[in-house]
Structures are given as structure tokens and as C-alpha cells.
Amino acid sequence: MGMRARHFVKPTAAVLAMMPLLAGCNVSQSSSSTKASTTDYTIRMYAGGFTPIKPTKLNPDPPTALQTLAKQYEKIHPNIKIKFVTEPLALGTTYNDYAGWLTTQGDAGTAPDIVWDQWLQVNGGFVPKGFFTNLAPYLKQPDPYVSGNKHWGDLFNPVFQQELTNQDGSILAIDGDYVDAALVYNKSIFKKVGIKTLPTTFADLTSDLMKIKQAGFIPLAYDLSDQTGTSWWERMAATEFLQPDIAKFNVDHQTSTLSPLDYAVGIEWGYIQMTNPRYAEVWKLLKQFSNTWDSGSTQITNSPPAAGNSLVSSLQLVAQGKAAVAWAASSSIPWLNNSGFSKVYGVLPFPVITKATSSYSANLDVQAVVGGPNGNFQYFVPTQKANHTLTPDKLKWVINWLQFIATPQNSAKVVDQVGGTVPTMVGAKATNKDLLTLIPTKKVPLSVGSFNLDLGAQATDDLIRLVQAYITNQLSYDAFASQFDTKLQNAAAAWAAQNNVDLSKYKTK
Structure with missing residues (x-):
């Protein structure tokens, strides 16, 4: 998708001293739409993975771009101070840990x-309604830091803006980066076995992987060690195969992501069950696909090598020329570049599963249902109910600060400093060129995947162990299917009981 250049106003005398850091993103004085504040405000921001922190031994090069921008902003607006909240960084590693902290703060x-949050979870109902401010009206206003801009929303990727928009037209987040899971391949191995054209269909991919296997290389270093690889696969294949059924259990009528209620209904009434041949096909095809993997898939992780991690890194195997392909998150790819392997690898989207592979195919490009605008540059503004200090006047300055950091050039500085995601604002120049081909240019299909239901840690672990046992021939398909269905049914029933939902009233068969 082409990025068109934008022109910016010449900076005023007030910001000439900051020209080296503002090159390409010139700032107008104070803000043409917001008069100088007569009140001192401190804007508290939790910036997720872009939170500026002090260097440590474990993290000697933390992100600093937002801190630099904050200093620039404070010089332009002396009455406004930006303070970065760091408490969530010390929480557990799961989204539920963070959501619990944020809900407690809001109460x-x-x-x-x-705050940073995941728009998929927020739009899907994991955060109480009314917790976040509707930003749609502000997106219709000009960004005062971009010359000639009439609508701030025009600066954001239109495909992702469509995804972020709720049914009622509300937009709760601004989003400026893209994260994805892609196939990372070793260029030398592909050349040695004679693969001249990159696969665009799943049938081509499996054929190429078998050719690689016959040549003595590990075809695909697949992560079956935890939920990651399994969740990615289910999301892509289920989205593809369940297309005729989705409308029957999308009772919340979502347009971008199904809600926990939708998943519970889908499980309760057999759409997300092995008794549905479309859903069963997801796992039968995974079993066939496993013929092209390394036999040690339960000992492979798609994360980069890390101290204390006993699992083999799939990226390391690709970099060393032992494996031809790995399925990895884009956030892991900077490891390849930083480790001197930038010329070794290439990146390609996961190919389309066509009818040549399965009669249940809808011939959809489902690459983006795993990735999306789900990175670190997802920022929400709580309502005054969740933040008693957020008066209407202070809210204007909160929005103004967001407009300052969410210009194409400033957002790119923040995103590119960390790497692993791609800046997506119109006109932003990405340094990670390998990932640009992964950004979708068309509407992304409604994503389906049972692991998106809040199953709970124990249920999720149990399901992963079942998949591992099935793929490694410790369970027959019938035994796997029966136990998997039972786990899903119990999880849906537990969710319904916890949320006082009567699933019977949503019967659609």
C-alpha cells in the first residue's frame, strides 16, 4: 500500500531550537485549535511497550522517543506536564493481569x-461500556500539528480505522502501528532446493516444504510448545472454514471481532465444536500440516533466544540455516536484524488455504486475522467516570497531546525506535521494510477462534496439551475431538455462569 507524502508548516520561533528532532513533522504554535492553558495540568499516560523507563542491565536500551516528544510538547505548552505511568510494567504477563489493574483503577x-489497551478486547466487551471516551468526534477535527489537515482521522490507515469502528460509530482508540505473524524463510535454503517463486497458496506451501524436507533440512520449525502457534492456526483456519456459520452465532453483531458472548454461543450450539465438520477440518488439516514440521515441535518457540528459556528458537534455526521456515511474530524479527542476519531471511504472508486443499475453503486471505493494529500504539482515553480529574478542559489537552504524538512523523519515531511493528499512519516512513508487505489493503475478515474466549488459564493449558497429544500421535482423532469438545463446553458454561448469561435464549439452529 503506497504511502503518500504530506507537507507540514514551517515551525515558529518557539520551536526552532527543536528542529533536529522535529524534522519532517513541524509543529505549529501552541495549537491553533486549543488556546494556551491558564490551568496547570499533568497528563498521566501509560504508553504500553513504548513507556519510557530508565535503562537496566536486562533492558539497557529502553524506548525514549515518547519522553523526547514530551519534552518538546512541554516547551510549546509550559502549563502542561506529561508523566508516564509505569506501574503496569510490573504486573503479570497476561492481558487479564493488566485488565484487572485498569478496571480497579477505573472503579x-x-x-x-x-492508557494502552487492546482494541480487540475493548470492542469485544472485555472492558465495561462507558469506560473509554468516544474519540470519533475528535477524529473529525483538524490535527493542529499537521499543516492543511482538516480531519485528524484522515491521517490513520483507513482499513484499520474501519476495524476499530464499533457498530454505533464510536471509535475508542487511536492506532498507529501494525503487528503480524509471518512466515520467515531462509533465502539460501529456498535457492538450494530450487524454489524460485514464493508460495501464495497453502497447497504450494506444503509442496515446497516437502521438497525442503527431502533435501535434508527442517522444513518448518513450528511452535507447538504453548498457546501461540495453536491459537494462530485456529484463528486463520476457523475464520476460513466457518464463514457460512459466523452470522448464526455472532449474536452481538460485531464487525471486527467476536465478543465472549458470541464464542460462548458458538460453542453452546455446536458451531465451534468437532461435531461441526467445518470446525473439525481446522484440526484435521493441522494434523496433515504437521507432516512438514520438525519432529521436536513441542520443544520449539517462535520467540528469539532468551536467557532461561530452554526451548529452541525457531528464528535461530532459520538464521543458522538448519530450518527453512519459521512462523514468527513481527515483534521477534528485530532479533534477526540485531544479530547480523538481516541478509539471511525473507518474510512472506501465510498463504491462502484454497479449495485445492479443503472443500470448506472460502478462498479468503486471512493473514491479517492473526496480525493487525494490535501493537503498542493503541491509546485510549478513560471517561471522567473512570478518571475523576478528567474535566472537559483537561480533556482538550489530553486530546491535544495525542494529536501531537499521532502525526505520521512523530508516530513513526516512536514505533521505529522499538521495531517489530510497522508505523501505519498515512505518510509515515517505516524503517522495517520487510514487514510492509504484510499490511492489508482490504477489509479484514471477522476473526474466529475459541482461544479468544476467556477460557481461564487451566482450561487453556488443558486444550493445548490435548492438541500436543493429538499432533504427536498420543491421542487418536476421536479421543482428541471428544475431550476437546468437552473442555470447550465446560469453558462456555463457566463463562455464562460467571456472567449470568442464559445461553439457551440464543439458540439459532
């Missing part, structure tokens, strides 16, 4: 003025 009216 007390002490949520930060700006």
Missing part, C-alpha cells in the same frame, strides 16, 4: 488520562 476513578 476508584483514578485511571490514567491515557
